[in-house]
Amino acid sequence: MLRSAFTAFFRSFIRHPLYALLNLLGLSFGIAVFITLSLFYRFETSYENWSPERPHIYEMGTRYHFPGMTEDVFMSAMGGLTEEIKTAYPQIESTRDWSNPVIVHKGAEVYNEQIELVDGNFLTFFGVPMLYGDAATALADPSKVVLSVSMARKYFGTVNAVGRIMTLNDEEGLKTYTVSAIIADLPKNTDTKLDMLRLLTPQRTAMEPYTWHNWGSGQLEAYFRFKTPADASAFARQLPAFTDRQIGQKFGTDVTPHKILELVLVPWADKHLIDPKLKAAIISLGVVGIVALVLALINYVNLATARAGLRAREVAVRKTLGAPPATLRLQFLVEALLTMLLAFLVALSLVELSLPLINSAGGLFLKLDYQTDITWLLSVLGIVLAAGLLAALYPAFALAAFKPAQVLASSRTPGGGRMAGFLRVGLAMVQFAAVAVAFVLIMGFMLQIQHIQNADIGFQRDNLMIVQSIRDNAVSQAQRESFIAAARTLPGVSHAAIANAIPGDQSTSNSSNIVRPGQVDSPTLSPTVNWSIVGEDYFQLLGAKVLVGRVFDAQRGEDQKWADDGAGDKSRVYSVVISRRAAKDMGFASPQAALNQPARFNDHQVRIIGVVEDMRFYNPNQPIPPKLYLFDVHASYAVVGMVRYQGLSEPKMREQLRKLWRQIAPDVPFDVTSAADNLDTYYKPERDRTHLFTIGAGIAALIGCIGLYGMAAFNTGRRVREIGVRKVLGASAGQVVGLLLVQFLLPVALASLIAWPLGWLALQRWLMQFDDAIAMPLWIFPVASVVALLIALVTVAGVAFGAARTEPGKALRHE
Known part of the structure; x- marks a missing residue:
């Protein structure tokens, strides 16, 4: 047959x-x-398959239920969350991963890298594939560093670099570390970056006194491990009560905390596709x-x-x-x-x-x-x-x-x-x-793709360079200001400014309620605005359209924001600029109606001096958030430098900026990108x-x-x-x-x-x-x-x- x-x-x-x-x-x-x-x-659908513990690991996300904010789950957690959970539930296994920038010194050369500050059990928690070294002890000592195969080859020319010395410069200063272990490079289908790891120390967490235990902030990724899905579900059911106990009356006496800030336990295997649109x-x-x-x-x-x-x-x-x-x-x-x-x-x-x-x-x-x-x-x-x-x-x-x-x-x-x-x-x-x-x-x-790439997004995306190096912790305030002042004098440069409102970069995102006189001051009722700190010439550099009023002026003392140390004058009225969407959310009939109006923001009295057009800095799939801008003539909080140029090519502009940077901050690697490339990630x-x-x-x-x-x-x-x-x-x-x-x-x-x-x-x-x-x-x-x-x-x-x-x-x- x-x-x-x-x-x-x-x-x-x-x-x-x-x-x-x-x-x-x-x-x-x-x-x-x-x-x-x-x-x-x-x-x-197979992201993170490299870990044998994948089915047992969950990551803590946060969903905010504030007016005007999306209902998306943000995959970040408060730095001290695992510490508070460990106190309440000592049987829960957890670990943390906090990505930080670091400068690697290799002879006279310096390089920008990303280092993961992790808990001591991190390698065994995930079952990270080890090539050399002991996973149980590799992160026991703060003076040790763990490298991936790629990093070991890059800096030592060999895979087995255990025992070699590295000089790193991060928030804790310039120190030498000994390579204690080498791990395999992770596959492409992962959202986890494990090229360089060292121990998260109390000295580092002490540098975050205002945010480490500040409910509502998000610094790092917090992971939890359970033997069965039933154990994970049982723990998830206790999170609302835990949130209410820990937050207390921070959000007011008339609100239930977990209905404002919801902790969401997400299976690690589902993290990559947590966005329903993706x-x-x-x-x-x-x-x-x-x-x-x-x-x-x-x-x-x-x-x-x-x-x-x-x-x-x-x-x-x-x-x-x-x-x-x-x-x-x-x-x-x-x-x-x-x-x-x-x-x-x-x-x-x-x-x-x-x-x-x-x-x-x-x-x-x-x-x-x-x-x-x-x-x-x-x-x-x-x-x-x-x-x-x-x-x-x-x-x-x-x-x-x-x-x-x-x-x-x-x-x-x-x-x-x-x-x-x-x-x-x-x-x-x-x-x-x-x-x-x-x-x-x-x-x-x-x-549609052609439309979103060519549409008016509220600012000029072409001929705009973003100097990321400025926000490096090794750069002093004097160096930042010197670089911006010198960049303004370069041939072809029309404007240069410092700000942490960056096209295509959401690494720094802050949101708070804003309340008009006579309105109820409540997290559940007051409109929420995303706020950023900008320096001199920021709006002029972007080419933002001013709908009404004016933008910040360094010669006006009332435009300068309050001090971040909490010692600001609470009786003083500070100037703010808002976006069209923020004016609408605040209940104003038009941008003109918002001009010179008072409000209360972040426990300070503010006055709206201008309204600018909405600017689409982020994902075209999501609505442009309502925006509030604060002015700091000496802006330093997570800022980058931005340079507007004309009349010369992008490579020539990059080279001019690189030469200027090496004159001002030769010990810090130069990192620059175009606004168009930054936006293209979306x-x-x-x-x-x-x-x-x-x-x-x-x-x-x-x-x-x-x-x-x-x-x-x-x-x-x-x-x-x-x-x-x-x-x-x-x-x-x-x-x-x-x-x-x-x-x-x-x-x-x-x-x-x-x-x-x-x-x-x-x-x-x-x-x-x-x-x-x-x-x-x-x-x-x-x-x-x-x-x-x-x-x-x-x-x-x-x-x-x-x-x-x-x-x-x-x-x-x-x-």
Whole structure:
């Protein structure tokens, strides 16, 4: 039986190579898309798999229920949270990871790095893969540092750098540390950065007296480990009561603390996709892979039923010789299985060849490792074979159902009857409806991406450099101010300023309530504003639009903010600038109505001296937060330097700033980026996912074309004698071509119309995630239909013209 099936499979490929090739290509392309997007889905949903403790680890997040703030979970915790939890629940296992900047000294050179300040149990808590050193003792001594393989190679030129000395400069000053352990580099699918670690010491936490136990602040990542999910759930149920006890009446006597600040225990495995919009995007791309496989299987059913007539006499002869229908069905299912296996092998080759291109287009790090991925590949193969066999059931039963007498007595190749014809047309319509929907979404995606990248975001993003080095702890205030003053004199520089309100950087984010006279001062009722500290010329540098009033002036003493040590004059009125959104949230009818109005903010009296246009510094998917600006002529809190230039190229500007920096702060590495690059961290993921969707949709369209071409070739071949008769009776070649094209294109046109409401719903749902979304462009629906029709026209035109040119004598010749 098996030998017979192999023989029949081989002969079907040899005797009808066109249909066999079309079938194989359609299946291979669909399976290749399915494998690639399955690989992508697995990559995105398997973050932190490097840790054997992943199923048992949870991270503490915070959800704030203040007016005007989103309900998102922020994955950061108060520095002293684990200490307070340990006091209340001593049985709970926990650890912390606090990312800090550090300067590494290597001879005369200095380098910026990120160091993780962690608890002593961190390495054993996560089961970090160790290459050299003891995980239990590597972080026991504050003078020790743990490096990754990459860091060890970078600074020592070898992997085993245990015992070597490093000179580091961070908040605790310039010190030497001994390398105590080397850990393996973590894979790409991780949000955890473990390149350099040292012990979090009491000396370091003492430097944060105002924030370490300040409920509502977020400095670090706090992790907890539980033996079972039930233990984690039991602990999570106690968090509201714990929050209420610890916070007390800090938020007022009339509010319940946990209803304002909610602690959320998040499984570590879910952290990467905690953003519901990101999770929906990943799921959507996974669905694209499934759709591509379904379209390929539809294509297979179409071509298999079309080819049924070509094998009708084979079936009739075998039945005449005694073959039962069950045997024939089994043979055709085995042939389908072999076809799927061959298509899977071809698809793997296509994936291997295309992965570099896909990684580049989608900003990914996908790869196929046949040793570690063998279980996953076998599961994908099982899905493909199961789906393929399911799709092959109808063709197998249709072939086995042919009547020998009818087939052998007929001079015409049977086509499966009217039902098979309707099935083929219906499946082709499904294919091209999916293609049309894909075209609608592609055009909508591209228009939206173009819009958010070119839209007015309230400030000028071009020709703006951001000097990150200024906020390094090793830079003195005198050096900061000297650099900004000198930068203003550089050729091509129009403005330079210091601020911690930075385009594309949310590393410093503060929010507080603001209350107008006569309003209730309550965390649950008073509007919340995000506030930042800016220096001189900040708004002029950004090109921000002043709607009403003025911006800060260093010559006006009332503009200077209060001292951060709590000794500020509580009776004095300080000047603030707010954004349009803040004016609206505060209840003002217009920006003009907010001018010169008093308010209470952060326990100080303030007066609004100006209102500026909203500026989109962050994610385009999220609303622009209401903003309040404070002025500090000597700003130093988490500030960066910003330089506006014109008349010279970006590389030349970078070089000018680098030379100036080396003159002023030679012991601190120079770190500069453009505002456009900073902002692109928010826009690039959307572009990358759009590229992936476009590639998948393009291949789906190709699969549809393959199916349409095969169906057109089959139907045209069945109408050769009809075409010959028509030409003998006077029909021109153009009339014959028109007849055939109408037959083939009519289902495509109907499918395109069916796709309009589906495309509208899908695009509308996608656009809802953006705060600044384009209006639904209705013109893309007919354009998508026209594109689908043109693709179909090009696909079947060659077949139609070939049939129309056939000489009547040859067409009517009978064997």
